[in-house]
Amino acid sequence: MKRKVSLILIFMCSIISAYSQTSYMADISNFNKNEATTTNVSRVYFKFLAVSQLDYIKNVSTETAGTHFLGDTIARKVYLLKQRYTYKEPISPGSFATKTIFRKQEIYNSVNKIEKYLKKSIKGGEVSKDAAREEYNKVLDVALNVLDEDTDKFEHRLSSVNGDAARLLKIYINEVQLKE
DSSP, X not given: OHHHHHHHHHHHHHHHHHHHHHHHHHHHHHHHHHHHHHHHSOOOOEEEEOOOOHHHHXXXXXXXXXXXXXXXXXXXXXXXXXXXXXXXXXXXXXXXXXXXXXSSHHHHHHXXXXXXXXXXXXXXXXXXXXXXXXXXXXXXXXXXHSTTSOOHHHHHHHHTTTTOHHHHHHHHHHSEEEEO
16 A cells, blocks of 8 residues: 555656656747847837937047047047946055956946957958947947946846847847937
8 A cells, every 4th residue: 555655656746847847948948939039129128318428528538548449439438438337446454456346247348248249340341340330339328328227127138148249239239229
């Protein structure tokens, strides 16, 4: 009798385990299908308020900003990005080096990955310098405007593409809208 009960329990546990594995696999495949369809469709998912950056850009000198392969305006915006997204933590007792702290690190890192991607794409002849300038200008405009916004969902979306620079660029270009 005990043997029959134990066999029935083992049989029921194996059925439950098999059912849970198939339902888990179905959920994963549905998630991957949804991810594939959302990356192909260009919809605006994120809307942020925009403030003109012209006054700030004019205040940055060419000597301070340095040079950039996409031009003077982009160099100034990159300088502003670094100034706004990073700050140095002063030396504390027991620490002999200053620490660089990043605000909204996911956004900052994605902008840098896109810059490297566009540089490689220009060198490889995949995209023109003018098109790359226009795209990177939009990326910088978004990054400069969202610093003080609630960007948790946007940052989660950026992290969902696992650092793929081409997909990051598509998110900035197709899924973000700046409203004035």
